Amino acid sequence: MNYNTSSYNPSSSGRISRLISEQADLMCKNKCGHYGNKVQEGYCSVCYKIYKQQQQQQNSARYGPRDEAFGPDGESSQGVFGRSGFATLPKSARLSLDSLSPLTGSFSKFEEKKKQQTDRKTKSFRSVFRKSPTPSSPQPGKKSPEKGSKEASHRHGSDGGSSPQMSPRKVANTDKDQIRDEINTFLAQIPNKRIVSDVVSKVKQCEEVILELLRQEKGSIDEASDIVQDFYKNFQAKTEIVKCYQEISMEDKETLMNLIEKYLTISLYKEFFSPMSTATEDETQDLELQTRIRQLNWMTCKHLEVALNERDRSVRDLVYASINVIIGMDSVKPPQEKLACVTQCSHHIIEALGKSKQGPTAADDFLPTLIYIVIKANPTRLQSNINYITRFCNAACLMRGEAGYFFTNLCCAVSFIQNMKGESLGMPEEEFQDYMSGRSVPMESWENYFLESIHAMEEMSNVVSELELRQQEFLKNVEKFKENMKNKEDRVTEQVDKILKRTPLTFKPRKVPTNIDEEDPALNETSLPSPLKPEVVSIVGASAGNESSVTLPATAEVEREAPSKATQVIPTSSQLVNLTGNDSEEYKEGEEAEVFESISPSPQSESETDLQQERIEGVEKLKEKVSRQKNQASLIDEGSHRQENFDAVGTSSKSDQRGSENVEEGLVVPSKPKEKIKSVDNNDAMESSDLDP
């Protein structure tokens, strides 16, 4: 089959699957009167284009700037890739598109994969080419005037869920966008645009021919492979013969071939890799190989005479590195990259062998080791990968150079694993079968477990040492923090001291509450005038002033006893006030004591300030009483006079007042440093937060 001679027309809507039998099935789902196409999800080409555009718009709200050179301009000769969405896919559409990629698939996902591949039959391969983002792009159909209404009606149709296969399916994928960018960047460097347009059209043609082929039931993957291989070969030849290609260097030609190969394989990866037509075969092979390798789990280095010294740590690390690389082969798409994985794995093996023994590594050592690694790794879908590389990697590249050699070795390894017998390992067939079926375990296999345990141990010890490091770091930080705290503490103490020094908190010696009943030992009774005794005078209003004038000098004389004096006096006066209305003769000692008690209950237990306070309160009370009795007492004026006099006595006891003031001051003073301390604390907190690891 030659893709050059194919007269494939992408906009033709007349390609109808032979399975469709009814006339209604042939019509466009949009009821526009045109014929629909199965690969266009039942739409005619015009409606399908609109549908795709809408899908595209849903997926990316806005589109990035277009590459002018490869834009969808129909008149431009180089615009073919652009027209097919080659260069113009917006970045925003590149996210989260890989969900359909079969790469993550393991064997448990076969069902899913099969379903995908079945879906493939119904969906358009060329959908990628259909997402011309501008709605105003020229429509090949004659119905363009009705586009708007059609679009609307179509949207209704799709919203109504009339077609089950119209679930929003993502058609582009990130890898493809990347390679598109890559190839466009490369082509942009080429001055001769004839080359560019030629490359673009030929590659596109090849892609379409393959898609067309695979869409047919009979199209086998081997035919596709042949087409691709022929394309590589002919294109290679063309770059050597055709005149315009002589302008570019050999390196560029090679790059171009690589890019073309990459582009084709990436864009057709789903079709090429473990394809539907041979899916059962490839998948079965994968499964068989995987089961086989699993059964061979008991094998050790000794069975294959592998020269690896797995007790050496660096060798073990390399072995695990090579296992990782070979497993990673499944997750890259272009055959070249898969080959690169094989090569890298092989290099790790060779390095490991170089560390295990003297001299350079020959195939005699290499192949058994590779087999051993493959058995240990059990790479996913190994057979599918090998088939894929064989089919779609440029055969010229595959057979040339190191990559080809290592790939051949990998094939040998797989072949050996598949055909291994007891004889190949130098053991009786029965014994081999026993091991394979798990009936018995070879003596040597303890080494496997040993090595695996060692590896696990190493990993754990790595974790432990890491933890240890962190612990040390933590401890260091704790120490630092402690030190910092100590510094802070010192500083705070210092500051507090400074502040205290500046504003000393001096407590005046506290006054011992004087018990008036007690004798002051410091004073001789003799040196003191005998306490005044309130004289009970038969007072009548007017003489009150006299009385107070008598009391006054007395208080001034005995300063220390003033409080008691005052309190003593207060009741007296109050009593007097109280009694003003009554007969003053009725005054009794008992009543006086009672009132006194109510004012200052126990001088010993109360601080002096309290006393003072109480005293003042008492005065206030008295004042109240006085005012209350204003109406009653006719002699109120005298009483109040007396009261005033008494007040004077209260204030005159200056020593008391000062004392209480001092106490008050003593209490107030520290409040200022307190604030300062607080601010220092804040600083501490801030600085200590730096320590937090």
Add this chain to the structure above:
Amino acid sequence: MDASSSNFGAGSSSRSFSFKVVLLGEGCVGKTSVVLRYVEDRFNDKHVTTLQASFLQKRINIAGRRIQLAIWDTAGQERFHALGPIYYRDANGAILVYDITDKDSFEKVKTWVKELKKMLGNDICLSIAGNKTDLESQRTVSTEEAENYAALVGAKHYHTSAKLNHNIEELFLDLSERMVSISEGQQRKPTTRRNVVIVENSDASANVPETNKTGCCG
């Protein structure tokens, strides 16, 4: 690898070839020593820079033709014997090495020759190398027998010593010349695309060789 593809349409004076040469031989016959001696001119050197001797390349010039030799070492152990066809598919030449002190290794050469002939017919150039001539005193394979056999199968026989660097250069040079002449002869024939078939059971595509495709790109 098709040698013809690389010199397609190139000028007659500066043709370039690249050949795949497989190296066959039982373990311990000195395959690796022979190829290392040839490519790097080293023997049991403690300062061997290349870690690997399994795949080596060498560029040479013969009468203005640029030739790139890719030398594929193969695992010689008996257990890997069945894998031979995978290795020497599409090979342009093969060097079969045996140890003149080891009769068995010579017998092994015979089986390989048979296989190569069966697989690749007369397209492949064969060279048989009796290595370790420095151990002449311990020889068990007679020179006459070996040379007679080589003549019988159309191979060139060389007595080599990797240790003494004896006849190594000649061995490869002669092989290259023969490969060039075969390749040049092939060029006049229409080229058929060789399908790369890696595993034996997937050779369906090899059975349907597509000949004479009309060039799509021309």
